Amino acid sequence: MADGAQPQTDLAEQRFGLLVNAITDYAIYMLDPAGIIASWNPGAQRFKGYEAGEVVGRHFEMFFTEEDRAAAAPARALATxxxxxxxxxxxxxxxxxGTRFWANAVLDAIRADDGALLGFAKVTRDITDRRAAGRALYQSEQRFRLLVQGVRDYAIYMLDAEGRITNWNAGAEAIKGYRAEEVVGSLFSRFYTEEDRAAGEPARALATALSEGKYETEAWRVRKDGTRFFAHVIIDPILDDEGRFAGFAKITRDITERREAQEALEQARISLFQAQKLQALGELTGGIAHDFNNLMTVIRGSAELLSTVDLPATKRQRYLDAIMETVDRASDLTGHLLAFGRRQSLNPRRIDLNLRLDALGEVLSRTLDPRIAVRLDLADGLWAIDVDDAQLETALLNAAFNARDAMPEGGVLTLATANRPGDDGIGDNVSLSISDTGSGMSPDVLARAFEPFFTTKAIGKGTGLGLSQIHGFAAQSGGRAEIDSQAGIGTTVRLILPRSTGRTSEIATSGDERQLLPAGRHILIVEDNDQVRDFAADLLEHMGFRTTRASNGEDGWEQMQSTRPDLLFSDIVMPGLGGIALARMARHHWPNLPILLATGYSAEIAGGNADGFDILAKPYSRETLSRALAGVLTP
Structure with missing residues (x-):
């Protein structure tokens, strides 16, 4: 049995020798108890450079540096x-x-069965590259740490999964006032305001960072001394190399100064806007005062001459005509102002714009300078629009007259229409353009073109209200007005008006006194102004109606219940019970009672709260009152 075991042992030793000699990444060799090299594998030869014959029989200290040999490192290794x-x-x-390499060296003692030391097994590996990579990584981490610690404008630190602070940079200390030992291990919610903590904002921030990959906000935060600062905050989740969640990266910057600068800029902008509004108001009131004083001068002068001077019939009529003409001009002026302020009372109807422009083009051809050619460029299949046709005509005439004045030597005036589907994402619109080939406007003039009473025309040649009326009319109709102009080339005024919704209908045609129901009908007049009330009563009685007068809404309600009139004619703006409220009460009790309301201006009417009542604009004449009565009294 013993003779058979010897060959097997030899075979195992041969195989082991082959294995050791096949390894080239490790130096594997034997030492005797004194440290003398007894064997040498190819791996040792590869990275130490010696062949077996050069080292076997020599002490292994030959591979140590001089300083290690001087420190007795070889002997210490054997002893250990x-x-x-x-x-x-x-x-x-x-x-x-003679070159050096960084080695991982392992020395194992080899003992016999009885414990006697037979020698040592020596395994050495060259890990120079790994050490270099490790040192490079370490140096990189150190540089990054220095970078993070050197940043003082940003608080940069990490949180664990529960929101506890795990590190703290110099910027965090500078911004928030805490040293690292004061905050590491505590919850980051300590920096939030009490109201944000009560609202659960810290937990919501971490949850958002986890679910969305990032949390970013601007909000108030609290320093160690209790003062607040406005912060820009970013929280990012941190994942390890295997994609597992490891915590959060937190970056905070103090942007209090930037916010204060923005607020100061906004306040300056508001102050400038207020100053501009005051300037515009000053120009507006100056323009109103100028024009109304001129109108009042004509009215007062004519009235004084009529009352104090014995005039021939022709002169009396001339002054009477002057008063009525001036009142009409005053009415037009207030109409333009209300249009600019989007406060006029509009009566929209569904109209065919192309048909209106076709008729208007003929009128303009006859009334404008004969050297001006009027051309129409009307789109086929143009959508209908819902607008107040009278105000539309006024806007068109204002634009046309401005174009005429811009072409003193003649030129071309073009009226064009077009459908604009889905314009600006707010629905379908219709475009109406009035273009001229006149002098155009400079950028400074163009910027102020819509301002009321702003005009470049000579004194007495224009009020400066034409374009402001166009602007106000378009805006109150649900659209907008635009101007394109170049000096020396021409100007285009463009109205963008919403496509008809089909909810409006044609307005009743005008009537006259002969269309009224039989004379003698009873009309209740409710008006808080004594002079206007007396004028209305005299006018109605002269037209053949019976009247009852009330000075306010409450009095009018009592009179209505006791006299049961055939028609209620009431002012809208009155103290106490106003005209709209009175009309609603009357409609509720007497659904078939005709009602006509009158106003010079009403916020309710301008805001579209007329409730379907017929409205008569002040100042009114016998003719306009007659037409309005015909509209409500005719079956």
């Missing part, structure tokens, strides 16, 4: 391995050519 069974170390070793 002999005493403890194993010795492992990393350090510099020497190659045959």
């Amino acid at each position: 391995a002999a005493a403890e069974g194993r010795f492992e170390v990393e350090g510099w070793r020497m190659r045959k050519d």
Whole structure:
């Protein structure tokens, strides 16, 4: 049995020798108890540079650096391995050519069955590259740490999964006032305001960062001394190399100064806007005062002459005509102002714009300078629009007259229409353009073109209200007005008006006194102004109606219940019970009672709260009152 075991042992030793000699990444060799090299594998030859014949029989200290040999490192290694069974170390070793390499060295003691020391097994590996990579990583981490610690404008720190602070940079200390030892380990919610903590904002911030990959906000935060600062905050989740959640990266910047600068800029903008409004108001009131004083001068002068001078019939009529003409001009002026302020009372109807422009083009051809050619460029299939046709005509005439004045030597005036589907994403619109080939406007003039009473025309040649009326009319009709102009080339005024919704209907045609129901009908007049009330009563009685007068809404309601009139004619703006409220009460009790309301201006009417009542604009004449009565009294 013993004879058969010997060949097997030899075979195992041969195989082991082949294995050791096949390894080239490790130096594997044997030492005797004194440290003398007894064997040498190809791996040792590869990275130490010696062949077996050059090292076998020599002490292994030959591979140590001079400083290690001077420090007795070889002897210490043998002693430790002999005493403890194993010795492992990393350090510099020497190659045959004198160069150094960083080695991981393991020395294991080899003992016989009886415990006697037979020698040592020596395994060495060249880990120079790994050490270099590790040192590079370490240096990179150190540089990054220095970078983070050197940043003082940003608080940069990390949180664990529960929101506890795990590190703290110098910027965090500078911004928030805490040293690292005061905050590491505590919850980051300590920096939030009480109201944000009560609202659960810290937890919501972490949850958002996890679910969306990032949380970013601007909000108030609290320093150590209790003062607040306005912060820009970013929280990012941190994942390790295997994609597992490891915590949060937190970056905070103090943007209080930037916010204060923005607020100061906004306040300056508001102040400038208020100053501009005051300037515009000053120009507006100056323009109103100028025009109304001129009108009042004509009215007062004519009235004084009529009352104090015995005039021939022709002159009396001339002054009477002057008063009525001036009142009409005053009415037009207030109409333009209300249009600019989007406060006029509009009576929209569904109209065919192309048909209106076709008729208007003929009128303009006859009334404008004969050197001006009027051309129409009307789109086929143009959509209908819902507008107040009288105000539309006024806007068109204002634009046309401005174009005429811009072409004193003649030119071309073009009226064009077009459908604009889905314009600006707010629905279908219709475009109406009035273009001229006149002098055009400079950028400064163009910027102020819509301002009321702003005009470049000579004194007495224009009020400066034409374009402002166009602007106000378009806006109150649900659209907008635009101007394109170049000096020396011409100007285009464009109205963008919403496509008809089909909810409006044609307005009743005008009537006259002969269309009224039989004379003698009873009309209740409710008007808080004594002079206007007396004038209305005299006018109605002269037209053949019976009247009852009330000075306010409450009095009018009592009179209505006791006299049961055939028609209620009431002012809208009155103290106490106003005309709209009175009309609603009357409609509720007497659904078939005709009602006519009158106003010079009403916020309710301008805001579209007329409730379907017929409205008569002040100042009114016998003719306009007659037509309005015909509209409500005719079956």
